[in-house]
Amino acid sequence: ERMMDVEQKLRLVKRLLQDKVNQLKEQLSKNTKADAMVKDLYVENAQLLKALEMTEQRQRTAERKNYLLEEKIANLNRIVKNLASPSF
Known part of the structure; x- marks a missing residue:
């Protein structure tokens, strides 16, 4: 009987x-x-960070170009103003 008890416990432990x-x-x-x-x-x-870096670089480039264009427009406006003003 004790052997059966041990076997039963062993089966339980195995399970x-x-x-x-x-x-x-x-x-x-x-x-x-x-x-x-x-x-x-x-x-x-990593791919998203690289894409973000490229996008930020493009934005900086666009901002620089925009600044240069604004300077050119201001210079052209001065030239037009000088040409349009009557010279005495």
């Missing part, structure tokens, strides 16, 4: 261990998927 193994396998699978997602997000983030 509990198998449940734990299954749980750990499932967790490993989830962790593997999460790791892949983190890597994908890291790559995507």
Whole structure:
């Protein structure tokens, strides 16, 4: 009878261990998927940062060109004003 009790406890422990193994396998699978997602997000983030950097550079270039155009317009307006004013 004691042997049966030990065998029954052993089966119970085996079942509990198998449940734990299954749980750990499932967790490993989830962790593997999460790791892949983190890597994908890291790559995507790097690409977005590069795109942002390029966009900011284009904006700075556009602002410089805009400033130069505004200076040219101001100079042309002065020239037109000088040409239009009667010279005595």
